[in-house]
Amino acid sequence: MQTKILLPEAQMPTHWYNVVADMPTPPDPYLGPDGRPVPPEAMAAIFPMSLIEQEVSAERWVAIPEEVREALRLWRPSPLYRAHRLEAALNTPAKIYYKNEAVSPAGSHKPNTAVAQAWFNKQAGIKRLTTETGAGQWGCSLALAGQMFGLEVRVYMVKVSYEQKPYRRSLMQTWGAEVFPSPTEMTGAGRQILAAHADSPGSLGIAISEAVEEAAGREDTNYALGSVLNHVLLHQTIIGEEAKKQLALVGDYPDMVFAPCGGGSNFGGIAFPFFADKAAGKQVRLVAVEPSSCPTLTRGVYAYDWGDAVGLTPLMHMYTLGHDFMPPGIHAGGLRYHGDSALVSKLYNEGLIEAMAVPQLETFEAGVLFARSEGILPAPESCHAIAATVREAQECARTGEPKTLLFNLSGHGHFDMTSYDRYLSGELENFEYPEAAIKESLQHLPKVG
Numbered sequence: 001m002q003t004k005i006l007l008p009e010a011q012m013p014t015h016w017y018n019v020v021a022d023m024p025t026p027p028d029p030y031l032g033p034d035g036r037p038v039p040p041e042a043m044a045a046i047f048p049m050s051l052i053e054q055e056v057s058a059e060r061w062v063a064i065p066e067e068v069r070e071a072l073r074l075w076r077p078s079p080l081y082r083a084h085r086l087e088a089a090l091n092t093p094a095k096i097y098y099k100n101e102a103v104s105p106a107g108s109h110k111p112n113t114a115v116a117q118a119w120f121n122k123q124a125g126i127k128r129l130t131t132e133t134g135a136g137q138w139g140c141s142l143a144l145a146g147q148m149f150g151l152e153v154r155v156y157m158v159k160v161s162y163e164q165k166p167y168r169r170s171l172m173q174t175w176g177a178e179v180f181p182s183p184t185e186m187t188g189a190g191r192q193i194l195a196a197h198a199d200s201p202g203s204l205g206i207a208i209s210e211a212v213e214e215a216a217g218r219e220d221t222n223y224a225l226g227s228v229l230n231h232v233l234l235h236q237t238i239i240g241e242e243a244k245k246q247l248a249l250v251g252d253y254p255d256m257v258f259a260p261c262g263g264g265s266n267f268g269g270i271a272f273p274f275f276a277d278k279a280a281g282k283q284v285r286l287v288a289v290e291p292s293s294c295p296t297l298t299r300g301v302y303a304y305d306w307g308d309a310v311g312l313t314p315l316m317h318m319y320t321l322g323h324d325f326m327p328p329g330i331h332a333g334g335l336r337y338h339g340d341s342a343l344v345s346k347l348y349n350e351g352l353i354e355a356m357a358v359p360q361l362e363t364f365e366a367g368v369l370f371a372r373s374e375g376i377l378p379a380p381e382s383c384h385a386i387a388a389t390v391r392e393a394q395e396c397a398r399t400g401e402p403k404t405l406l407f408n409l410s411g412h413g414h415f416d417m418t419s420y421d422r423y424l425s426g427e428l429e430n431f432e433y434p435e436a437a438i439k440e441s442l443q444h445l446p447k448v449g
């Protein structure tokens with residue numbers, strides 16, 4: 001009984017897969033404040049041209065530069081596991097596989113795009129990168145990548161996480177980054193928010209505003225985003241490409257693929273390469289799993305909205321809960337974004353992928369079951385995919401159907417022990433976002449068209 005399915009380094013993918021090539025209709029353009037499509041050059045104040053080209057590309061394959069491949073080889077190819085012990089614990093006829101992205105130095109999938117973004121910025125002569133971070137996963141990943149390629153990194157960290165997760169901050173600082181609790185007094189956006197809410201706990205949208213504002217104001221500085229954008233999802237497709245090769249080694253193919261979905265990058269990363277097969281006629285269900293407290297796909301609307309809190313970014317056509325949506329302080333910090341990737345949103349709107357929302361307690365219950373059977377302690381974000389997989393595996397136990405299930409273990413939870421403490425001591429609660437609060441945020445959507 002094989003447990004770890006390993007790919008030799010020599011078989012690590014050489015190209016990223018661009019799902020746009022297989023989408024039935026092209027993605028909608030980003031819009032400016034005037035409601036007109038933003039020309040790609042307009043993004044050049046904060047991104048290098050190479051990444052802007054990837055953002056708007058429709059080419060099926062994009063080559064991974066050799067230096068990026070060399071950096072990725074520190075942890076890739078990541079192992080694919082057959083979850084024999086979880087299957088036994090569930091007494092299910094389902095076959096469960098998971099891709100372990102926790103093996104990267106930062107402990108999640110995010111370095112896959114961080115090293116690529118740092119390298120392309122370095123090539124463009126950029127010296128500094130700014131970014132935001134919620135739970136700290138992305139800030140750590142970019143700090144690591146900046147260190148690898150000799151770029152300074154400044155991180156605006158959502159204040160509530162800065163206070164709840166001091167060790168993530170230490171890790172960023174160990175990798176050489178500067179970290180500030182957002183909102184700060186250092187940017188116009190931060191000052192604007194603080195003037196209205198002096199005790200604002202911060203949000204990803206606010207921190208994005210701060211990081212973008214600083215990058216737009218300095219020649220030597222660009223901005224890097226850890227999710228949502230097309231080029232970020234592109235860089236993550238190495239996950240699904242590897243998984244396909246690994247499953248082929250054991251002669252298997254998934255009926256369903258699950259991933260937690262915040263901005264959509266690890267979901268797109270594992271699911272899109274399977275979408276290529278689906279577009280070619282193969283049966284495979286791709287399921288994005290979100291928290292019921294931040295139910296962007298399942299309860300948001302498909303509309304143009306800003307990517308940040310104060311309207312500095314272009315408008316993106318996506319599922320959104322409203323750019324001023326204030327998510328509750330749930331423990332899956334990486335899943336608290338108000339919007340979602342435009343690519344994921346479009347595929348969902350066209351019924352080509354699926355989404356489901358899971359309450360917090362069920363996710364931790366699944367995470368603890370996973371830790372007790374497979375050993376690895378999952379990130380609270382990853383617990384969403386585990387919970388969805390467990391539900392399906394239990395359904396298989398009822399029906400006797402031996403489905404093949406694959407999920408993305410997007411990261412480990414070693415920095416999230418406060419959350420586990422609270423769950424284990426019975427302090428955690430479920431939180432359904434009230435319909436009235438969602439309606440309120442949605443009233444503030446920008447008017448376009």
Ligand SMILES: *Cc1c(COP(=O)(O)O)cnc(C)c1O
Nearest residue numbers: 227262263264265266334381411
């Ligand atoms: C950031 C993060 C997520 C959510 O982000 P996506 O862009 O939706 O992938 C999920 N899992 C982990 C471990 C993360 O760090």
